[in-house]
Every structure is written in C-alpha cells, then in structure tokens.
Amino acid sequence: MGMPYRARINERTLLNLPGFHGGxxxxxxxxxxxxxxLRREPYCDSDCTCCPQNFEPRSVLEIADCSRTIALxxxxxTPEGRENSLHKLDTLEIAIRVFRDALVxxxxxxxxxxxxLESLRD
Numbered sequence: 001m002g003m004p005y006r007a008r009i010n011e012r013t014l015l016n017l018p019g020f021h022g023g024x025x026x027x028x029x030x031x032x033x034x035x036x037x038l039r040r041e042p043y044c045d046s047d048c049t050c051c052p053q054n055f056e057p058r059s060v061l062e063i064a065d066c067s068r069t070i071a072l073x074x075x076x077x078t079p080e081g082r083e084n085s086l087h088k089l090d091t092l093e094i095a096i097r098v099f100r101d102a103l104v105x106x107x108x109x110x111x112x113x114x115x116x117l118e119s120l121r122d
Contacts, residue, residue: 005058006032015065024065031057 008030015024038052054077061072072088075081 006035008032021066023067025062027060027062027064029058029060031059033057 010029012025012027014022015026016022033055039055040053041051056076059074059076061074063070074085074088076085
C-alpha cells in the first residue's frame with residue numbers, strides 16, 4: 001500500500017461574515033511530497049532505471065463567490081514556471097490590497113450621498 005497523500009496546507013476559509021450570503025470561500029491546497037520518491041511506470045521492474053519520472057505536487061487555489069469559482073494553476077517544473085507562479089501570487093496580493101484601499105476610500109462618498117438622499121426624503 002502506498003503512502004497516503006499529505007498536505008502542506010489544506011484549508012477552506014469562508015469569505016463572508018456570519019449572517020451574509022454563504023458560499024463564498026478561498027480554498028488552498030498544496031500537497032506535501034517531501035517523503036515521496038520518483039514516480040515509476042507500472043510496467044517497469046523495481047530495479048529499472050530507464051523510466052523514473054518527477055512530478056509536480058498537486059496544488060489548488062480556488063476563490064468562490066456564490067456560484068462563480070476561479071481556480072488558478074501554478075507551475076513548479078521549471079525555474080521560469082516557478083518565477084511566473086510567484087509573480088502571479090505577488091500580483092494577486094498587490095491587486096487585493098490596492099482594491100481594498102480603493103473600496104475603503106469610497107465609503108465616505110457613498111455615505112455622503114446616502115445623507116443627501118435621506119434629507120430629500122424628509
């Protein structure tokens with residue numbers, strides 16, 4: 001029997017506060033392959049040296065909101081792929097921070113328009 005898969009991280013985090021519409025989440029999973037050996041073709045003998053193969057760990061980054069889900073892919077098999085994977089993550093981190101700051105900046109103008117609407121209703 002082979003070794004069961006282990007995870008470096010396997011977490012689903014809800015995005016909404018309690019009481020808000022459910023279903024929004026971030027799911028992250030990265031397989032821990034630190035104790036796994038090279039993959040061999042099933043038809044090869046155990047002492048065969050002609051066909052061992054490396055493999056990428058299974059990794060998942062999913063972001064869901066209601067019925068929409070995005071799943072991003074990340075490469076580890078080449079230095080360029082790794083660089084691109086880290087660039088993708090860094091870019092997402094920056095984009096989320098910038099988006100958050102812009103959203104917070106819109107709180108005051110929105111509240112100001114609400115005050116104008118309330119004064120018009122009175």
